[in-house]
Amino acid sequence: MAKSKFEYVRNFETDDTCLRNCYIVVRLDGRNFHKFAEQHKFAKPNDDRALGLMTRSARSVMEELEDIVVAYGQSDEFSFVFKRSSTWFKRRASKLMTHVASQFSSSYVFYWKEFFENQPLLYPPGFDGRVVLYPSNRNLRDYLSWRQADCHINNLYNTVFWMLVQRKGLSTTQAEDRLKGTLAGDKNEILFTEFGINYNNESAVHKKGTTLIWEKRDETVIKRTKLPNGEEKDMPVTRSRRRVEAYHCDLIGEQFWEEHPDILEDDN
Ligand code: DGT
Ligand code: MG
Ligand code: MG
Ligand code: MG
Ligand code: MG
Structure with a gap:
């Protein structure tokens, strides 16, 4: 095909190919969700509808896009890890990030009603995205550990904070002051002695966040099958399905x- 004289503008595009052999992580985070949560009356500190919708949207990202081996989410964020050897979109960072962000955002709106039956969506939410490369399994695991530690720290803080406000009637400023300088042990102690709550028994989704991975499951369906003698019979058929x-x-x-050795590829 003949080239137009305008074709040269293509050379202004910059190369954003992700370094080979690295895990590509795309992390999304809800834009100004402090306000979004207030306006949509999210329960404090954790709204299970909101967390369910985040997870549903992340599932859609994994199912619709290629090569995501694990995703981890908490609060208003979700991280998606592309396999090391992925060549999807020639590893172009902008393509990967924008596909993840747009698939996630449209799913968030699309599935809203399934999770928030009586709460209308008041305005279109947005999510920012970033790409980070991790060259080793250790680095990738430390990245996920970092996000999970963040989940734990925030959840412990928020759990005590809202107990002090909702149960004890402290103002938010008073609760902040009360928690200033406290360590995890102190917060556990306040929860236990003042509210009879053992933090260990709080729900796992709030303490640990949500991890999505692909798993193979055998699925058996009954299928009408033609036998060699021409007769038809209902027969069980077992297939291995990825979900x-x-x-x-x-x-x-x-x-x-150790239980999921297929997620990471060998270092070397
Ligand atoms: P950003 O990310 O810089 O645009 O600003 P925000 O406001 O999204 O800040 P961020 O991402 O650091 O913090 C997440 C906010 O979302 C935080 O203010 C609490 C809110 N949020 C997330 N999940 C829940 C929830 O389950 N319940 C409530 N009440 N709030 C939540
Ligand atoms: Mg922020
Ligand atoms: Mg946010
Ligand atoms: Mg956030
Ligand atoms: Mg196109």
């Missing part, structure tokens, strides 16, 4: 990675 499974488990220790 996205959600976990609310610890990612920091070894166990999860």
